Amino acid sequence: MTRKILRINMTDLTATYEDIPEKWAKWAGRGLTSAIVFDEVDPTCHPLGPNNKLVIAPGWVSGTPAAPSNGRTSFGGKSPLTGTIKESNAGGLSSQKIAKLGIAAIIIEGQPKDGKWYYLFINKDGVKFEDASDLLGKGMEEVDRIMWERYEHKPAVIGIGPVGEMLASNAGISVNDPENNPGRYAGRGGLGAVMGARHVKAIVVDDKGGPGVEIKDMALFKKGRKKLTNAILAHDLTKQGGGLNAYGTDVLMNIINEAGGLPTRNFSSGQFEGAAKISGEMIAEMVEKRKAGMTGHACHPGCVIQCSNIYPGPDGTIIASPIEYETAFALGANCGIDDLDFVAKMTKECNDLGLDTIEMGNTIAVAMDGGLLEFGDKEGALALFDEIRKGTPLGRILANGVEATARMFGVHRVPTVKGQSMPAYEPRAIKGIGFTYATSTMGADHTSGYTIAPEIAGVGGKVDPMTYEGKADLSLAFQATTAFIDSSGYCLFIAFPILDIAEGFEGMVESVAGVMGWDLKADDVVKLGKEILKMERLFNERAGFTNLDDRLPEFMRYEPLPPHNVVWDVPDEELDKVYAWVHED
Amino acid sequence: MQIDVALYGGIARVAGGKFIAQTRVTLPTGAVLGDLFKKLGLPREEIGIVFVNAVLHNLPGLMVCEEDPLHDGDHVGIFAIDRVWPYQYRDGTRMSSRLQQTIAEQGYLRHRPKQT
Numbered sequence: 001m002t003r004k005i006l007r008i009n010m011t012d013l014t015a016t017y018e019d020i021p022e023k024w025a026k027w028a029g030r031g032l033t034s035a036i037v038f039d040e041v042d043p044t045c046h047p048l049g050p051n052n053k054l055v056i057a058p059g060w061v062s063g064t065p066a067a068p069s070n071g072r073t074s075f076g077g078k079s080p081l082t083g084t085i086k087e088s089n090a091g092g093l094s095s096q097k098i099a100k101l102g103i104a105a106i107i108i109e110g111q112p113k114d115g116k117w118y119y120l121f122i123n124k125d126g127v128k129f130e131d132a133s134d135l136l137g138k139g140m141e142e143v144d145r146i147m148w149e150r151y152e153h154k155p156a157v158i159g160i161g162p163v164g165e166m167l168a169s170n171a172g173i174s175v176n177d178p179e180n181n182p183g184r185y186a187g188r189g190g191l192g193a194v195m196g197a198r199h200v201k202a203i204v205v206d207d208k209g210g211p212g213v214e215i216k217d218m219a220l221f222k223k224g225r226k227k228l229t230n231a232i233l234a235h236d237l238t239k240q241g242g243g244l245n246a247y248g249t250d251v252l253m254n255i256i257n258e259a260g261g262l263p264t265r266n267f268s269s270g271q272f273e274g275a276a277k278i279s280g281e282m283i284a285e286m287v288e289k290r291k292a293g294m295t296g297h298a299c300h301p302g303c304v305i306q307c308s309n310i311y312p313g314p315d316g317t318i319i320a321s322p323i324e325y326e327t328a329f330a331l332g333a334n335c336g337i338d339d340l341d342f343v344a345k346m347t348k349e350c351n352d353l354g355l356d357t358i359e360m361g362n363t364i365a366v367a368m369d370g371g372l373l374e375f376g377d378k379e380g381a382l383a384l385f386d387e388i389r390k391g392t393p394l395g396r397i398l399a400n401g402v403e404a405t406a407r408m409f410g411v412h413r414v415p416t417v418k419g420q421s422m423p424a425y426e427p428r429a430i431k432g433i434g435f436t437y438a439t440s441t442m443g444a445d446h447t448s449g450y451t452i453a454p455e456i457a458g459v460g461g462k463v464d465p466m467t468y469e470g471k472a473d474l475s476l477a478f479q480a481t482t483a484f485i486d487s488s489g490y491c492l493f494i495a496f497p498i499l500d501i502a503e504g505f506e507g508m509v510e511s512v513a514g515v516m517g518w519d520l521k522a523d524d525v526v527k528l529g530k531e532i533l534k535m536e537r538l539f540n541e542r543a544g545f546t547n548l549d550d551r552l553p554e555f556m557r558y559e560p561l562p563p564h565n566v567v568w569d570v571p572d573e574e575l576d577k578v579y580a581w582v583h584e585d
Numbered sequence: 586m587q588i589d590v591a592l593y594g595g596i597a598r599v600a601g602g603k604f605i606a607q608t609r610v611t612l613p614t615g616a617v618l619g620d621l622f623k624k625l626g627l628p629r630e631e632i633g634i635v636f637v638n639a640v641l642h643n644l645p646g647l648m649v650c651e652e653d654p655l656h657d658g659d660h661v662g663i664f665a666i667d668r669v670w671p672y673q674y675r676d677g678t679r680m681s682s683r684l685q686q687t688i689a690e691q692g693y694l695r696h697r698p699k700q701t
Contacts, residue, residue, distance in 0.1 A: 260639035432676025
């Protein structure tokens with residue numbers, strides 16, 4: 001059974017199933033969202049206007065039987081935060097359910113003529129446009145609860161909180177997890193505002209009775225699936241009881257802090273004296289001490305890594321799920337806050353209101369730098385979410401992210417690239433990540449350049465730490481292979497075992513090849529990835545971006561970062577090498 | 586001299602912790618990291634990432650830091666060997682010259698859990 005494109009027109013309130021055109025047929029996940037946005041969205045359009053589109057796509061292996069950790073959904077469009085093309089992906093229930101309905105991508109376009117708000121119900125019988133007026137103003141916790149009461153079969157709920165209704169640039173898109181918490185987010189880039197501009201409050205997906213996912217070569221798929229699963233379960237980081245399973249992504253907090261690379265107090269230092277108190281080890285300790293919550297939580301069915309957590313308060317009631325490293329850095333260290341309970345409370349607010357936690361934490365930090373609050377004022381930081389919830393002028397400023405807030409408060413220390421604020425690795429101290437932040441098509445993004453299959457880039461296991469020689473080629477190769485994994489439907493964290501265990505990489509390739517009926521080799525991974533990057537880069541160029549936008553913020557070039565007292569001094573020419581190939585073909 | 590030590594992971598047990606432990610160790614002037622490991626009773630095969638004053642001195646599987654000198658007031662962070670630090674999040678980190686040389690010769694893109 002061939003996958004279909006589901007085109008939903010919010011102007012006409014129509015839903016049509018189209019055959020997937022040949023030019024898109026090989027794509028899924030990020031490859032497909034970027035291909036559709038590249039083809040159908042004018043790069044110069046206003047992201048909140050009628051000509052932008054929201055594209056939602058599961059990956060190649062999403063929804064296939066027992067493929068490990070296959071539950072990622074890609075969301076794409078032109079970003080209101082950056083003005084670039086954006087792909088943001090989330091775990092949760094949506095990917096597998098959309099895929100099992102035989103849908104390759106959902107394209108949401110247009111805007112209702114009557115100005116009303118809708119939610120969409122999608123199942124095997126088609127699409128219903130439902131009145132969302134009773135949902136407006138509600139947070140995602142309540143929306144998720146309502147939808148599971150309203151519909152059978154525990155559907156996926158994709159939704160936007162009040163921040164998305166406000167069309168604010170830091171609006172994320174929530175996906176519910178197996179416990180129906182709204183904690184899985186396509187957070188970065190403000191795509192929640194794109195969904196809001198289409199006047200879609202939520203999308204409910206019920207896959208019961210759906211056709212399932214076609215697998216062209218079952219034997220090859222099964223062979224690959226087994227190899228990949230074995231690799232995931234063998235690796236120190238991804239195995240049961242391993243770093244991610246036991247402590248979550250926040251296992252990185254203490255490492256990055258000891259290294260002097262933890263952005264602290266609005267990127268003014270690389271170490272935070274309270275880091276251990278907001279680390280993954282502290283989450284594990286609290287879960288044990290309070291006899292509630294859990295680590296080793298799966299964000300989607302079939303995940304074997306299970307790196308998520310459910311964080312309990314002092315009385316054992318659950319505050320939020322999950323607390324990720326990125327969240328703990330942004331709402332914790334970067335704000336000078338060392339209280340994990342407050343980090344959890346602010347996480348809960350972000351999840352309910354529909355905010356990306358990285359951008360929100362960095363926004364509070366910038367506001368602190370601008371004098372709104374003292375660094376470390378945890379009660380004051382938490383109270384800011386009330387401003388957002390009420391839609392006050394201050395709340396609306398904060399909901400629009402770091403650059404908007406910095407402008408309002410006269411702050412020059414603005415840690416953004418292409419309008420998106422930096423994640424939890426200080427590029428002055430960890431220069432390699434600076435290459436990725438600067439050159440990624442997505443803005444400052446820590447997930448764009450994972451270390452995958454260095455042999456493909458011709459470097460084997462060796463990279464000289466003392467020179468920039470070859471760094472640009474390596475960055476490109478890693479960005480390309482990451483784009484491939486972002487298209488697969490697999491969680492990006494499979495990158496850790498498939499780097500260190502060759503059979504795991506083979507398994508990943510074979511499982512994708514099995515689903516699609518391809519003869520796929522390792523080199524094809526980079527080729528396909530580069531095709532995706534090229535579309536994204538060209539879109540950005542047509543949107544007005546040049547190599548001058550592939551730069552880190554000015555303050556990082558002259559402000560030394562303690563404890564190493566280093567500045568960003570990578571020559572611009574090195575950064576320009578990463579995408580120099582785009583016009584060579 | 587006084588050395589301030591933080592231990593992360595299973596090795597925290599040597600200083601009474603389960604997930605993390607902080608302790609202070611007295612060593613004679615001129616002591617090196619290997620002396621610290623012995624004083625703490627840390628099994629060599631359990632030691633992974635090691636920092637001294639935010640400078641990386643060791644990665645899992647290498648154990649190249651035992652002769653590195655310590656000074657009064659140093660802070661040492663030691664992680665259990667199963668702690669993985671992915672390459673894309675450590676590329677360009679400041680490291681000791683001995684570790685830098687080792688990596689330039691042997692490479693270290695991949696996590697190597699066994700001590701060589």
